Amino acid sequence: MGKSAVKVFVRTRPSAARYPDYKTYPDGSISIHLPKDSTHGIVNNQQEDFTFKVDGVLDNVSQETVYETVAQEIVEGVLQGYNGAIFSYGQTGSGKTFTVSGDVRNYSQRGLAPRALKQIFRDVDMRVDKIYRIRVSYLEVYNECLYDLLARSDSREEPQELVVLESSPDGSGMSMVRGLTCIPVSNEEEALAQFFIGERGRAVGGHVLNARSSRSHAIFTIHIESRTSEEASERALLSRLALVDLAGSERSKKSAVDGVLMKEAQFINKSLSFLEQVVTALSRGDSHVPFRQSKLTQVLRDALGGNCRTAMVATVNGELMQLDETLSTLRFASRVRTLVTSPKLTESSDRDLLLRRYERQIAELKIELAMKDTLAGRSQVNYNDMTAEEQQNLVVLARRFLQGEGDGELINQLPTDTIRRVREAYRAMRTVFQSTRSDLLRQLDEARLQVAGGGRGVGMLGGGVGGMGVGGMGML
Numbered sequence: 001m002g003k004s005a006v007k008v009f010v011r012t013r014p015s016a017a018r019y020p021d022y023k024t025y026p027d028g029s030i031s032i033h034l035p036k037d038s039t040h041g042i043v044n045n046q047q048e049d050f051t052f053k054v055d056g057v058l059d060n061v062s063q064e065t066v067y068e069t070v071a072q073e074i075v076e077g078v079l080q081g082y083n084g085a086i087f088s089y090g091q092t093g094s095g096k097t098f099t100v101s102g103d104v105r106n107y108s109q110r111g112l113a114p115r116a117l118k119q120i121f122r123d124v125d126m127r128v129d130k131i132y133r134i135r136v137s138y139l140e141v142y143n144e145c146l147y148d149l150l151a152r153s154d155s156r157e158e159p160q161e162l163v164v165l166e167s168s169p170d171g172s173g174m175s176m177v178r179g180l181t182c183i184p185v186s187n188e189e190e191a192l193a194q195f196f197i198g199e200r201g202r203a204v205g206g207h208v209l210n211a212r213s214s215r216s217h218a219i220f221t222i223h224i225e226s227r228t229s230e231e232a233s234e235r236a237l238l239s240r241l242a243l244v245d246l247a248g249s250e251r252s253k254k255s256a257v258d259g260v261l262m263k264e265a266q267f268i269n270k271s272l273s274f275l276e277q278v279v280t281a282l283s284r285g286d287s288h289v290p291f292r293q294s295k296l297t298q299v300l301r302d303a304l305g306g307n308c309r310t311a312m313v314a315t316v317n318g319e320l321m322q323l324d325e326t327l328s329t330l331r332f333a334s335r336v337r338t339l340v341t342s343p344k345l346t347e348s349s350d351r352d353l354l355l356r357r358y359e360r361q362i363a364e365l366k367i368e369l370a371m372k373d374t375l376a377g378r379s380q381v382n383y384n385d386m387t388a389e390e391q392q393n394l395v396v397l398a399r400r401f402l403q404g405e406g407d408g409e410l411i412n413q414l415p416t417d418t419i420r421r422v423r424e425a426y427r428a429m430r431t432v433f434q435s436t437r438s439d440l441l442r443q444l445d446e447a448r449l450q451v452a453g454g455g456r457g458v459g460m461l462g463g464g465v466g467g468m469g470v471g472g473m474g475m476l
Contacts, residue, residue, distance in 0.1 A: 002342070003340050003341070003342060004309050004310075004340065004341050004342070004343050005337070005339070005340055005341075006304075006310045006311065006312065006336055006337060006339040006340070006341060007055045007056075007070075007310070007311040007312070007337075008054045008055055008311070008312045008314060008333045008334075008336055008337040009054060009055055009056045009057070009058055009069065009070050009311065009312070009313050009314070010024070010030060010052075010054050010056075010057050010058065010313075010314045010315075010316060010330070010333060011057075011058040011059075011061075011066065011095060011099060011313055011314070011315050011316070012024065012057070012058070012059050012315075012316055012317070012318050013093075013094050013095045013315065013316070013317050013318070014060055015317065015318060015319050017319050017320075018318040018319060019032075019318055019319060019320040019323060021033035021034070022318040022323065022326070024057040024059050025057070026057070028053055028054045028055055028056050028057055029051065029052070029053055029057075030051070030052040030053075030054065030057065030330060031049070031050065031051050031052075032049070032050040032051075032323065032326070032327065033048060033049050033050075034047075034048055034049075034050070034323060034327075035048060036048055050327060050330075052330045052331075052333070052334055053334070053337075054314070054333060054334075054337060055337070056069055056070075058070075058313075062108075063102055063108070063109055063110060063111060063115070064108075064115075066099060066112070066313070067112055067115045067116075070086060070112065070311050070313055071086055071112050071115070071116055071311070072119065074086060074241070074309050074311060075116050075119050075120060075241060076119075076123075077309050077343070078120070078222070078224060078239045078240070078241045079120065079123050079124070079127075079224070079226070079239075080239075081226060081237035081238075081239050081345045081346070082239055082308075082309055082343045082344070082345065083174065083239050083240055083241075083242075083302065083307055083308040083309065083343060083346070084239075084240075084241045084242070084308065084309045084310070085241070085242040085243075085244065085300075085302070085303035085308050085309070085310045085311075086100075086112060086241075086242070086243055086244065086310070086311045086312070086313070087242075087243075087244030087245075087246060087300070087303065087310075087312055087313075088100050088244070088245055088246060088312070088313045088314075088315055089246050089312060089313070089314050089315070089329065089332065089333070089336075090248060090249075090314055090315035090316055090329050091248050091249050091315075091316070091317065091322065091325040091326070091328075091329060092247075092248030092249065093248065093317070094248065094315035094316055094317050094322075094329075095315045096214070096245055096246060096248060096313075096315050097111075097214055097245050098111065099111055099112060099313050099315060100112050100113055100220075100243055100244075100245040101113055101114075101199060101245065102114060104196065104199070112243055113195055113220050113243045114192060114195065116222065116241060116243065117188050117191045117192060117195070117222070118188055120134070120222065120224070120241075121134075121187055121188040121191070122188075129228060130226050130227065130228055131226070131227045131228075132224060132225070132226050132227075133184070133224070133225040133226075134184070134185055134186075134191070134222065134223065134224055134225075135182040135183060135184050135185065135222075135223040136150075136182070136183050136185055136191055136194050136195065136220070136221065136222055136223070137150060137177075137180050137181060137182045137183070137220075137221045137223065138150050138194070138195070138197075138198030138201075138218065138219070138220050138221075139162075139177055139180055139218070139219045139221070139299065140198075140201070140202060140203070140216045140217070140218050140219075141216055141217040141218075141219075141271065141295050141296050141299065142203050142215065142216035142217075142264075142267075143216075143263070143264060143267045144267055144270075144271065144294065144295055145295070146162035146164070146177065146295055147162070147201075147216075148162060148179070148180055148181050149197070149198035149201040149202065149218070150181045150183055150194060150197060150198055151181050161179050162177050162178065162179045162180060163177070163178045163179065164176075164177055164178075164295060164298040164299060165177070165178050166298075166301065174240075174302050174306065174307055174346070175298065175299070175301045175302055175306075177299065182223055191222070195220060198218070198220065202214060202216060202218055203215040203216045203264070214245060214247050214248065215247060215261070215264040215268070216247055216264075216268075217244070217245070217246050217247050217268075217271065217296050218244070218245045219242055219243070219244050219245075219299060220242070220243045220244075220245075221240055221241065221242045221243070222240060222241040222243075223238075223239075223240045224238075224239045224240065224241075225237070225238055225348065226239070235347065235348075235357065236347065236348040237345055237346065237347060237348070238346045238347070238348050239346065242303060242308075244300065244303070246272070246275075246296075247268040247271075247272075248268070249268065249269055249272050249325065249328070249329075270294070271294045271295070271296045271297075272296075274290070274293040274294040274296065274297050275294070275296060275297055275300070276332055276335075277290055277293065278290060278291060278293075278297045278304060279304065279332065279335050279336055279339065280335060282304060282305050282339050283335050283338040283339060289305070302341075303341075304339060304341075305339060305340070305341055306341060306342065307341070307342060307343055307344055307346065308341050308343055309341065309343045310339070310341055312333065312336050314329050314330065314332070314333040315329075316329050316330065366383045366384075369381070369383055370383070378417075381417045381418060382417075382418075382421075383418060383420070385420075386421070386424050391424065391428070394414075394415070394424060394425060394428040395428045395431050395432060397410060397413055397414065397428070398414070398425065398428040398429045398431075398432045399432045401414065402429065402432055402433075402436075
C-alpha cells in the first residue's frame, strides 16, 4: 500500500457554555481567539489567535457519523489484510471513552468498538470466498503496569506476566504482548460479551471534572486471520484492529484529586508526556525514537509509525475554563497529523502452512516437468523420490556393474533420466565402494592376525627344539 498519513479528527464535547471565539469550520480548520491577560502588564507578548488544521471536525454529530468518518475505511482495510488503529486523546471528561465505547445503556449511542465488531462480522458473513478466524484481546495500562482484562483473575495486586515484544514470533514483524489472552469469537454477540467483560474490569474513579474518569489506558484489539477458500490450508493474512481509549490528561488543581487518584493522575500524565515525546521525535524524523520509555508507547509502536493505518480522535472541551487544555490537545493533534505509517499485507509464517505451500508447489512443478517431457517426446520420467526397494535394487545393480558383469550392458540400466536419479546412482556406487573397502580392510586385518599368530607359533617351536639340541649336546 505504501505510505499512509495518520488522519486526525477533532470532536468537541457539546456544551451550552461553549466559548464563542472557539470556532470550527467544515474544511477542518479550528480557530481560537483568547484575549491577553491584562494582569501581565503593559509589555505582554501573549498570543491571542490560534489556528489549527485537521482532517475533519465533528461537532454535534451522531455516533454513527463519527464511525463512518473515522473508522469505516480503516475497518474495511483490516478485512483486506491491513492493520488498523484508532485512538482517542484529550483531557479528562472530554468524551474519549464515549467515543470509543459509547453508552452501554443506549444501543444508538454505542461507540467505535461495538460498531467495528458489527461491520467486521457482517462483512465476514458476506465474503463467502474467504475463511476467517477472529480473536479479541483487551489490555490495560494502569500505573505503568500491564493487565489482561480478559484473564480470569482481575486482582491488581496479583502480578501478571505480560511482556511487550517488539517483534512478534509469528514473523509478522509487529509488536505484541506476550501472555495476553486472545479469545476466539465466532459472531458479534460473543465478541461484544468479551468487550463488556473487559469494560467492567477497567480502573475508574470520580473527581470534579468527571464522575466516571478512566484511570488507565485501554487497548481493545481484534485479531483477524483470513484465507481464501482455494488456499485455505496454505496462505493466511494476519491483520488486527486496535481501538485505544487513552486516559485523560488532567491538572490536579482543576480535578482536585488526592491520595490514590493523585498517584494515578501522575502516572497518566507521565505516560502521556512520553507519548508526546515519541510523536515529536517521529515528526522531526529523529534517528532515535524513545518508544521504550513507557509501556504505552511500546504498545502503540506500530500505530504511531509502523505497519498500520492510523486515525486519532482528539476530544476537546470548548468552554472558556478548559481552553488551556484544549489548546494543548490541538497542538498534540497537529504533531500527530504529520506522522506517516507504512501499512502492508502480513502473511502468516506458520511452519505447517509453509510446509503445505511448498508441497503444493513441488507437485505443480512435477506436473509441469511431465508436460514438457511429453511435448519433447521423452518417455515418461519419474521425478519422485526413490523408494527403499528401488534404492536397494540400485545398489545391487551398481555392485554388479563395478564387478564387471554384463559386458558393459549394465551401464545402460543405471538411471540417467533425471539429476535426482543420477545422484542416487552415484550414492549407490559410493555405498558399494565403502562396503567393498570395509570388507577388504577386514579381510586384510584377519590375514595379518593369522600371519602374526603363525609366526609366533613357529618361533616357539624353533626355540624349544634348539634348547633340546643344546642340552642334549651338553649331556653328551
